[in-house]
Amino acid sequence: MKHLARTFSILCLAVCASPALAETTFEKIKIEAGEKLYNSECRKCHASDASGASYGPPLENIVGRGAGMVQDYDYSTSLEASGIVWTPAALRAWMEDNDGFMPGTKMRHVGINDRTVQDFIIAYLSSITTQDNSAISE
Numbered sequence: 073m074k075h076l077a078r079t080f081s082i083l084c085l086a087v088c089a090s091p092a093l094a095e096t097t098f099e100k101i102k103i104e105a106g107e108k109l110y111n112s113e114c115r116k117c118h119a120s121d122a123s124g125a126s127y128g129p130p131l132e133n134i135v136g137r138g139a140g141m142v143q144d145y146d147y148s149t150s151l152e153a154s155g156i157v158w159t160p161a162a163l164r165a166w167m168e169d170n171d172g173f174m175p176g177t178k179m180r181h182v183g184i185n186d187r188t189v190q191d192f193i194i195a196y197l198s199s200i201t202t203q204d205n206s207a208i209s210e
């Protein structure tokens with residue numbers, strides 16, 4: 073009987089969780105997965121914290137930011153003159169084929185075509201975006 077009660081409460085934990093709770097759990101898992109992917113694919117060139125040493129521009133606060141905005145970073149002319157905003161769609165195109173998307177960029181080609189992997193990396197990049205970029209990316 074005791075065993076049965078335990079089974080029920082475990083079942084309830086699985087079934088009774090509210091959708092909102094499930095959503096935040098999914099988001100957390102995406103961010104964690106995205107951080108691992110970022111560590112393996114991007115971190116060698118990109119610090120996630122603007123105060124860290126970084127070969128490429130640091131990607132803190134990147135989502136919604138205009139391209140080429142890190143002061144003192146020596147961007148390529150193509151990137152600096154592109155006038156694009158790093159929306160999730162632009163980040164997706166960039167991860168898929170950055171030098172096709174923006175000929176002349178000095179970022180070495182990355183070819184991440186898997187949408188799920190892109191989603192996870194974008195979830196992580198959103199989690200390290202804490203500033204409201206709507207004013208500065210216009």
Ligand code: HEC
Pocket residue numbers: 110113114115116117118127128129131134138139140141142146147148149150151152158163166167176177178179180182184193
């Ligand atoms: C081999 C080094 C290298 C790797 C790996 C790399 N990048 Fe880059 N990235 C750069 C460089 C260098 C630039 C500057 C490009 C320019 O000025 O044309 C850049 C620029 C960027 C920018 C534009 C930033 C801005 O301030 O406008 C974004 C966004 C970006 N990279 C995302 C990524 C993501 C996401 C990954 C992993 C999937 C990644 N990069 C992997 C070197 C790298």
